[in-house]
Structure formats: structure tokens, C-alpha cells
Amino acid sequence: MATTPADLAELLPDGRITVDPGRLASHAHDEGAGAPWALPAAVVLPRDTAEVAAVVARCAERGVPVVARGAGTGLSGGANATAGCVVVSFAAMNRVLRIDRDERLAVVQPGVVNEDLRAACAAEGLWYPPDPASAPWSTIGGNVATNAGGVCCVKYGVTRDYVLGLEAVTGRGEVVRLGRRTAKSSAGYALAGLLVGSEGTLGLVTEVTLRLRGERAREHTVVGYFDDLPAAGRAVAGVVASGVVPSALELVDRACLRAVDEWKNMGLTDGGNVLLLARCDAPGTAGEEEAGTVLECFRAAGASWSARSGDPAEADALFAARRLVHPALDRLGAVLSEDICVPRVLVPDMLAALERIAGRNGVRIAGLAHAGDGNLHPMLVVERGDERALARGREVFEEVVDQALALGGTVTGEHGVGLLKMRGLARELGPAVLDLHRGIKQVWDPAGILNPGKVFAV
Amino acid sequence: MATTPADLAELLPDGRITVDPGRLASHAHDEGAGAPWALPAAVVLPRDTAEVAAVVARCAERGVPVVARGAGTGLSGGANATAGCVVVSFAAMNRVLRIDRDERLAVVQPGVVNEDLRAACAAEGLWYPPDPASAPWSTIGGNVATNAGGVCCVKYGVTRDYVLGLEAVTGRGEVVRLGRRTAKSSAGYALAGLLVGSEGTLGLVTEVTLRLRGERAREHTVVGYFDDLPAAGRAVAGVVASGVVPSALELVDRACLRAVDEWKNMGLTDGGNVLLLARCDAPGTAGEEEAGTVLECFRAAGASWSARSGDPAEADALFAARRLVHPALDRLGAVLSEDICVPRVLVPDMLAALERIAGRNGVRIAGLAHAGDGNLHPMLVVERGDERALARGREVFEEVVDQALALGGTVTGEHGVGLLKMRGLARELGPAVLDLHRGIKQVWDPAGILNPGKVFAV
CATH class of the missing domain: 3.30.465.10 (Uridine Diphospho-n-acetylenolpyruvylglucosamine Reductase; domain 3)
Known part of the structure; x- marks a missing residue:
């Protein structure tokens, strides 16, 4: 029943379908470390909706899985190919x-x-x-x-x-x-x-x-360094309680700062152990007032150093450093990246739980968080190719997920379920709600060809 | 197969189920003029989720329709009872x-x-x-x-x-x-x-x-009177183009103003023919600046009178007058209330189309609109009990709905489909999307007992 590329080729103009082994391999998975994948039978690059529809209709007739793919930057294995599937890349529909x-x-x-x-x-x-x-x-x-x-x-x-x-x-x-x-x-x-x-x-x-x-109003940046995670957690709770809704409130811990320093030599670790980056963008003078309130919260929580950044270039550099954390860790090995989200007042509790879980398991969890909305990205780096370490890391993260659920949280704040959060999702939703998912899936995809085996088991 | 009230009574404590004819009649329909309704077999007033679940489960076994009801203020017939149904009122779950x-x-x-x-x-x-x-x-x-x-x-x-x-x-x-x-x-x-x-x-x-x-920041109110709808439409388009997002931008036409004046003698019609009410609530001085921009837009569009309202009591009175429009019209007869929404830049086009449609049909359409988001509430008042006038009004509104769809709009901005917009919804969605609706309905409600016959035909 498998679709042959020739079968698809008749639906698409030349050059829109490839079976080149290198191309198949480069379209076989996303960046979700530890998620299983296989080689697709073909990669197609449709130019318009009609071509997409023709490919999907043919695959539905043949019972061939279809996996959609953007840039492959996902972190949950959601874009991973299954054996013999057709990967539909949207690289040519980019206008x-x-x-x-x-x-x-x-x-x-x-x-x-x-x-x-x-x-x-x-x-x-x-x-x-x-x-x-x-x-x-x-x-x-x-x-x-x-x-x-x-x-x-x-x-x-x-x-x-x-x-x-x-x-x-x-x-x-x-x-x-x-x-x-x-x-x-x-x-x-x-x-x-x-x-x-x-x-x-x-x-x-x-x-x-x-x-x-x-266009957004000008952003005012507030930076704070803290000796430890509990102090930074208190600062986040203080901002939440102040009523200010910042346009960013990011937490970066020492492990992350050091990885960036080792790569880019930015001197981030000179400031302290935990960095909080906040931005406020209320229009006019209200933005400055908000920034002042956030600064007070940082100080009240015991910041070892804190300041409003008067220099936009410096502020941009700090936020750029935060974005470099993932690639900096990626240099050191395979990065297992979590994505739990808890009620934001419980960020300090979740940070404390992460330290406990890391200690109990003898691992070091690097901490990056969209702290203002309770979305934490704990990360574990393991040696590439060390499947045992990878599997152990995944087990540690199951504990993290359990803890997030115990705090009333969710297993994924923004990365999606893909393959890596399926067990957690089943626990979060329970059987009745999973059944509703299965029913809805059946309505949209009666042949079960669309990204099969992802998110939940059918 | 019909559920008898006795059958339900065993699931609920005393006083939580009624078959009193007056109570049945008062729970038989919402405020959607012209939508069909029938008497329910019973009205139940559950106190908790378990009682709701027990009633629904029993009705599912018996194939008895269940119609949920809040306050019955809906304008599309969505809460109307079907013959022999059980109305579940949430009046006792109000904490x-x-x-x-x-x-x-x-x-x-x-x-x-x-x-x-x-x-x-x-x-x-x-x-x-x-x-x-x-x-x-x-x-x-x-x-x-x-x-x-x-x-x-x-x-x-x-x-x-x-x-x-x-x-x-x-x-x-x-x-x-x-x-x-x-x-x-x-x-x-x-x-x-x-x-x-x-x-x-x-x-x-x-x-x-x-x-x-x-808590929101203080609101600044801007009021403008205009000689006619095209001028008011230009003012709305001007505000949209200015980039200011007001926290309210309401349009009230002469027919609405007069109805309120006749009831409450507020002197609204003394000011002019079409009233625009805007509010701006950006924090700090930015709110005043926004209000200044809106005032300029009103003047540039040819407002016959316009001002920032320095007096919060006066501003509140004007917004209260806007809320009185529906009850004021309701005093004059049965109110047919439309709820189309068009792309906001096309508000002037839709207002012009409403005048054409009214003229062609020899009726007077009263105009109330959340103009800033393109959501218009044209209203027709017909004599209560005049079924022919009601039916004719509905036909006029089908033209209005067609026009909204032609402008890329939607048949309901905020009232819902209920019974009155089913034809329009079918045109808006098309058969494939309606089929997806039917499939999803089947997943959640396999017995087809939940508010049957509403929104779309199963």
C-alpha cells in the first residue's frame, strides 16, 4: 500500500519531490533530543495549496503517513518522520x-x-x-x-x-x-x-x-543579579504581586550564563549567579514608572546588583545573550529541554523542586525561564550519542513534569507535545479528555495519516 | 421515550425540578424576536456539577433534548426550548x-x-x-x-x-x-x-x-455628533487609520437616540443625528494624547459638534444612554436585532448599504454599532404580534447578512447563531466546514440531545 515517489511525482512538477538520501535524512527529525525518528519515503515541496491537497488526498487513498514540516526547530519531536512517510516541507510556500x-x-x-x-x-x-x-x-x-x-x-x-x-x-x-x-x-x-x-x-x-x-512603545529594561534561585524567585513573585505586567521577565541561571560566557566571553557570570531580565513597555511615562516598580521588587528580594539599563544596546545584548543559551548548551552536547508551565506565583516552588530533583538524581539542570508567565525551560546536557544518559535525562524530566502537574501546571507551555510529552499529556488530560481528542482527530483525519503517533496514541 | 419529570425527580432533591406551567413558559425562550420555541417538559435547577451530569446522562439514555439556560437574554434564540425538552437553568449555580x-x-x-x-x-x-x-x-x-x-x-x-x-x-x-x-x-x-x-x-x-x-487606567471620553452616517463612518475610518486603539468606539444613530429621548427625555437628539462615543485608556499622559487624536479625527470628518468630556458623570450618562437603546426600542415593539461584523475599514460601506437596503424595502433600520471593531447592530422594530411584519423584517435582515458576507464579514459578531443565523452561517462556512461541525458535534454529543436544531442542521 505504500506510496511510491513515482505515484506522487505525477501530482507535482519537477523538482518538487525528492528521494535524495541526504535530503531525506535532513528532513527526518526536528531538534527534540531523544525523540525517535525514521527516514521518510519522500520529501515534497509544494508551491501552493492545490499541490498540498493533491499530495494529502493521494496519501489518504494509499494510507501513507504525512508529516508537515516548517524549519524543523521544534523541541518535542513533533516534526519527526515515521518510516515510509511523506514529509511535506513548506519551505517553498514562504511568502x-x-x-x-x-x-x-x-x-x-x-x-x-x-x-x-x-x-x-x-x-x-x-x-x-x-x-x-x-x-x-x-x-x-x-x-x-x-x-x-x-x-x-x-x-x-x-x-x-x-x-x-x-x-x-x-x-x-x-x-x-x-x-x-x-x-x-x-x-x-x-x-x-x-x-x-x-x-x-x-x-x-x-x-x-x-x-x-x-508599533510598540519604547521598552525600558531592568536587570538584576541574584545570589541564588530562591532570591530570584522572590523577585518574580514580587513583580507579580506588584500588579505590573512586564513585556518580558526572563530568568537565566548560572549554568546557562556560563555556557554563553564559555562560547562568547560576554562576562555574564561576573555579575552574579542568577540573572533576571525585565522589560516594561507601557506608553509614555507609565513605562518608566513600571520599570521603577520592577527595580524596587528586585531590590526588595535581595538582588546583589540591579539597575535600569539606560543603554538600549546593552539591554539588547543581554536579551541576545538569553537567546544564545540554547545554542551555547548545544555546543556542549545533546540538550534535553523541558517546557513546563506552572501558575506564576508558584515559580519559586518549582525552582526549588528543580534543585531537589537535580540533587536527588545527581545531575545538573540548567535553568532558563519565562518567569513572568510561569513557563520554565529546565535543560539537561548529555554527551551526544550516550543513549543511556539521554534515557536517564528523560526519566529525570518525567519527575519534573510530575512536579509541574502537582503544582497545577501543564506539561508544555509553548513547545508542544510531539513525541516527548505524550506520557505527560495523558496524565494531564485524563482518559475522557483524551477520548475527545481521538474523536476529533477521527473527524479531521479519518484515515489516520496526519502525523500519526504524535501528541496522543490513537 | 420521553423523560417524565418523575424520572428526573429521582435524580434531584425537592424543589430542583418544576413543571409549573408559568415556570415552563418563562423558561421557553430568550429575547431573539421571531425565533421559534416550544414549551419544555421540565425546568431543572441543579446546584452542582454532579446534578447536571446526572440529568444529562438520564436524558441521553432517554433521547430527551437538553437546553442550557443562563439569564435568557440571548438575541438569537439559542436558549429556546424545543417541545418536550429539559431546560437546565444555571440560576442556582451562581457563585x-x-x-x-x-x-x-x-x-x-x-x-x-x-x-x-x-x-x-x-x-x-x-x-x-x-x-x-x-x-x-x-x-x-x-x-x-x-x-x-x-x-x-x-x-x-x-x-x-x-x-x-x-x-x-x-x-x-x-x-x-x-x-x-x-x-x-x-x-x-x-x-x-x-x-x-x-x-x-x-x-x-x-x-x-x-x-x-x-484595574484599568482612567478613561478619557470623546463625544462627537455628526449630520449623517457617512460623516460618522469617515470619523471611524479616521480613528482606525490613526493607529489609536480606543477602549470604546460606539455609534448611535438618530432612531436610537430618539427612542431613548422619548423614554428618558435625555435630550440626546438635540445634539445632532449620529452620535459617536469614544474612550481611550492608555495609562498616564498617553491616554490624553489618544483622546486628542480621536477628537481631531472627529473634527476632520466634519463633526457638527465634538468635545472631550471633562466630566466623568456626563460621559457615564452618555454610555448609559447607549445601553438604554435596546430597552428603549423594546418599548416600541418587537426588536429584531442584527449582529453582523465587517472588516472595520468597511464600516462606512456597510452603513451606506444599510441605508440602501432600508430604502429599497421601505423600512427604517435603527443603527447601533461597536463601530471600532466593525460590529454593527442594525435594528428593526415591528408591532408585537404582527407575524407578517416580523417575517418581512427577517427577510430584510437576510439582505443585510448577505451584504456583510459580500464585504468579507461574518453573520454574528457576538450574539451567536442560535436559530436566527443558521441560514447565514451555512453560507458563511460552506458545506465542508459545516461537515466538520457535524463531526465534532457527534463526538461530544453522540445522542444528539444537546440543544438540537441550533447553530446548524445535523
Whole structure:
């Protein structure tokens, strides 16, 4: 029953399908360390929705799995190929189709890179907020698939909050338009929102209509160094209690700072053990006032050093350093990256639990967190190729996930479930809600070909 | 196969079920003029989730329709009883269970009245933004069912934007918890968002976890009178183009103003023919600057009179007058209320189309609009009991709906589909997307007992 590439080739023009072993290998997995993958039978690069629909319809007839792929920067294995599947890469559907200044929306193809869209919006005096650390590489299609977040979502929300409408190809190969382009609508079920975060299991997104904001006001940066995680945790709790909603509130621990220093020699560890980076962007003088309040919170929590950054270049450098944490750790080995999210007042509790879990298991967990919204990214670095260490790291992270659930949290704040969080998701949702997922999957993808084996077991 | 009240009575304590004819009649329909309804077999008033689940499970066994009901203020017939159904009233599940100041969330039962929740939040220095005109009476459960909007959603979004998590009873009588209480999550399908706006067709919502905001900054009010709708439309387009996002931008036409004057003698019509009410609430001096920009837009569009309101009492009175429009028209006869939403730059086009449609049909359409987000509420008043006039009014509104769709709009911005927008919804979505709705409905409600015959034909 397997689709041969020849079978697909008749649907697509020359050059839009490849079975080159190197290309197959480079499209076989994302960056989720430890997630299983296999080689696809073919990689296709459709140029338009009709080609996507033709490929999916043929695969549905043949019972061949279809795995959608953006830039492959995912961290949960959600884009990993299954043996003999067809990988649909959206690399050739990467255009910004329209930016509407008055209506404040953009219509884009799924393969457009997040930062390219943000630059195109900025040229029109507009702003697309979701800013995952992968923004220079990751695509809007991938961001939609995982409901990606980022640094500013503590104030401005995540990808789903910006998706007004979608065009998608269902598992039947049918093209559907979901959602709207108006500011609001109560017309039928929220199917566009349902597809956001569905990780390619319900449909392949072929066009996205995104809500935009006007240019943001100037950001004021506040930096604080703390001796230990509990002190930094108190500072975060203090900001939360103050009522200020910062446009960023990031935590970077010593292990992360050192990895960046060893690579880029930025002197980050000279300041202290735990770095908090905050930004405030209320318009006018209100932004300065907010920054003043955050600074007071940092000091009250016992910051060893804290300051407003008067120098935008310095502030940008610190935020850039935060984005370098993942690649800096990646130099040292395979990075297992967690993505739990807990109620934000419980960030200190979760940080303390992470220290306990690390101590109990004799490992060092590096800590990076969107602390302001309770989304923590504990990371473990293991030697590449050491499968036993990788498996042990995964076990440690199961403890982390259990702890997050015990605190009323969720197993994934912004990376998605993919393959790595399936066990955690089952625990988080319980059997009745999982059954609803299975039922909905069956409606959209009756042949079960769309990203099979991901998110939940069918 | 019909459930007898005795059959249900064994599931509920005394006084929680009624077959009193007066009570049945008062629970038979909402405020959607012209929508068909029938008498229910019984009205039940559960006190907790377990009682809701028991009733639904019994009705599922027996194949008896279940219609959920909040305050009955809906305008689309979504809460109308079908013959022999069981109406589940949430009047006795009306408690605010928790307000968490640090986490900025509230946990409420569905029967809590919108304004009661807002008052409870205000007492904690918090704010629940969605503010439908029905807020003094309508319940959070009903707001969730219709994805209700209101005046401030032009800046702050609609009900779905504030629902973090839900507890619900499916059509099988199963209790499920959906969504989350954390700031973000990418864990599985967005089922809480799916239930918002599903109008009781997928599940009965028994508890809601709502995101809150901090106390809002002071609002600055700008008032403008215009000679005609095109001038007011230009003013709206000007505000949109200016980049200011007001926290309210409401349009009230002469027919509405006169109805309020005739009732309350407020002298609204002395000012001019079309009233625009704007509010700006950026913090600090930025709010004043925004208000200044809006005032300039009003003047540039040819306002016959315009001013910032320095007097909060006067400003509140004008917004209160806007909320009186519906009850004021209701005094004159049965009010047919439309709820189309168009791209906001096309508000002038839609207003012009409404004048053409009214002229062609020899009727007078009163105009009320959340102009800033393109959500228009054209209204027709017909003599109560004049079924022919009612039917003709509905036909006129089908033209209005067609025009909204032609402009890229939606058939309902915030009232929901209920019974009155089913034809329009089918046109808006098309057969493939309607089939997805039917499939999803089947998953949640395999017996087809939840609010049958509403939103779409099964």
C-alpha cells in the first residue's frame, strides 16, 4: 500500500519531490533530543495549496503517513518522520501575501520565517508579537502547529491569540477556510483556534491570517543579579504581586550564563549567579514608572546588583545573550529541554523542586525561564550519542513534569507535545479528555495519516 | 421515550425540578424576536456539577433534548426550548468560587451574573473586561456559550480571550475539565476555546476559570455628533487609520437616540443625528494624547459638534444612554436585532448599504454599532404580534447578512447563531466546514440531545 515517489511525482512538477538520501535524512527529525525518528519515503515541496491537497488526498487513498514540516526547530519531536512517510516541507510556500495597515492583519503562507514576517510588519509600522527564541529560523506554520510563545507573551499572548483565520488541508485532502478576518465573530465552532497547537494531526495549514498590533512603545529594561534561585524567585513573585505586567521577565541561571560566557566571553557570570531580565513597555511615562516598580521588587528580594539599563544596546545584548543559551548548551552536547508551565506565583516552588530533583538524581539542570508567565525551560546536557544518559535525562524530566502537574501546571507551555510529552499529556488530560481528542482527530483525519503517533496514541 | 419529570425527580432533591406551567413558559425562550420555541417538559435547577451530569446522562439514555439556560437574554434564540425538552437553568449555580489576585484569575459557576463578577473583581483591584450590553442580567455561562463581546472588546477582546479553562458535562453525561489555569499551554487541542461559542451544542459548562486584568487606567471620553452616517463612518475610518486603539468606539444613530429621548427625555437628539462615543485608556499622559487624536479625527470628518468630556458623570450618562437603546426600542415593539461584523475599514460601506437596503424595502433600520471593531447592530422594530411584519423584517435582515458576507464579514459578531443565523452561517462556512461541525458535534454529543436544531442542521 505504500506510496511510491513515482505515484506522487505525477501530482507535482519537477523538482518538487525528492528521494535524495541526504535530503531525506535532513528532513527526518526536528531538534527534540531523544525523540525517535525514521527516514521518510519522500520529501515534497509544494508551491501552493492545490499541490498540498493533491499530495494529502493521494496519501489518504494509499494510507501513507504525512508529516508537515516548517524549519524543523521544534523541541518535542513533533516534526519527526515515521518510516515510509511523506514529509511535506513548506519551505517553498514562504511568502507574506498581504499586510493590511488599517485592518491590522497579515496574510501569510506557512513557510514564512517568523522574523521575516516581523520585519515586513515593522516596515508598515506594525508588530507581530509572538517571538519564540527560534524566531530567526522557525516558520509561522510551525509556530501555529505548536502554539508557539516567546519572551513577550507574558504581556501579549501566544500564537493562538493572533490567528484570526486559517486555510488548511484536512486528512481527506479537502481545502477548508476556518476562522475570519473580522475583529470578532461568534459564527460556529472555533476551528481556527482548534488547529492552532494541533501539531499537524488535524490538518496541514496552508495560509494564515494574523492579527497585528501597532508599533510598540519604547521598552525600558531592568536587570538584576541574584545570589541564588530562591532570591530570584522572590523577585518574580514580587513583580507579580506588584500588579505590573512586564513585556518580558526572563530568568537565566548560572549554568546557562556560563555556557554563553564559555562560547562568547560576554562576562555574564561576573555579575552574579542568577540573572533576571525585565522589560516594561507601557506608553509614555507609565513605562518608566513600571520599570521603577520592577527595580524596587528586585531590590526588595535581595538582588546583589540591579539597575535600569539606560543603554538600549546593552539591554539588547543581554536579551541576545538569553537567546544564545540554547545554542551555547548545544555546543556542549545533546540538550534535553523541558517546557513546563506552572501558575506564576508558584515559580519559586518549582525552582526549588528543580534543585531537589537535580540533587536527588545527581545531575545538573540548567535553568532558563519565562518567569513572568510561569513557563520554565529546565535543560539537561548529555554527551551526544550516550543513549543511556539521554534515557536517564528523560526519566529525570518525567519527575519534573510530575512536579509541574502537582503544582497545577501543564506539561508544555509553548513547545508542544510531539513525541516527548505524550506520557505527560495523558496524565494531564485524563482518559475522557483524551477520548475527545481521538474523536476529533477521527473527524479531521479519518484515515489516520496526519502525523500519526504524535501528541496522543490513537 | 420521553423523560417524565418523575424520572428526573429521582435524580434531584425537592424543589430542583418544576413543571409549573408559568415556570415552563418563562423558561421557553430568550429575547431573539421571531425565533421559534416550544414549551419544555421540565425546568431543572441543579446546584452542582454532579446534578447536571446526572440529568444529562438520564436524558441521553432517554433521547430527551437538553437546553442550557443562563439569564435568557440571548438575541438569537439559542436558549429556546424545543417541545418536550429539559431546560437546565444555571440560576442556582451562581457563585464566584475564587478570585486569585496574584494569579489574576477567577473561578466561577456559570450562573454568576456578568456585573456581579465584575464587581467582585473590582473589589480585589482586578478587572474582567467583557461587557455585553446585557451585563446587568446575563450570566457568564451564557456569555461563554455565545462568546459574548461588548463595548471594550475593540481593545480588550471577547469572552473566549478570557476563558483559561472550563469544566463541562458532555452529551454523554461525562464531566470533563478542559484548558488550564496557567498563563499558557500547548498541551493538546484547544478544547476550552472550542466550547466557548458552541451555544450549548457540545457540552454544558459547569465551571469557568477566567483570566483577569489589573484595574484599568482612567478613561478619557470623546463625544462627537455628526449630520449623517457617512460623516460618522469617515470619523471611524479616521480613528482606525490613526493607529489609536480606543477602549470604546460606539455609534448611535438618530432612531436610537430618539427612542431613548422619548423614554428618558435625555435630550440626546438635540445634539445632532449620529452620535459617536469614544474612550481611550492608555495609562498616564498617553491616554490624553489618544483622546486628542480621536477628537481631531472627529473634527476632520466634519463633526457638527465634538468635545472631550471633562466630566466623568456626563460621559457615564452618555454610555448609559447607549445601553438604554435596546430597552428603549423594546418599548416600541418587537426588536429584531442584527449582529453582523465587517472588516472595520468597511464600516462606512456597510452603513451606506444599510441605508440602501432600508430604502429599497421601505423600512427604517435603527443603527447601533461597536463601530471600532466593525460590529454593527442594525435594528428593526415591528408591532408585537404582527407575524407578517416580523417575517418581512427577517427577510430584510437576510439582505443585510448577505451584504456583510459580500464585504468579507461574518453573520454574528457576538450574539451567536442560535436559530436566527443558521441560514447565514451555512453560507458563511460552506458545506465542508459545516461537515466538520457535524463531526465534532457527534463526538461530544453522540445522542444528539444537546440543544438540537441550533447553530446548524445535523
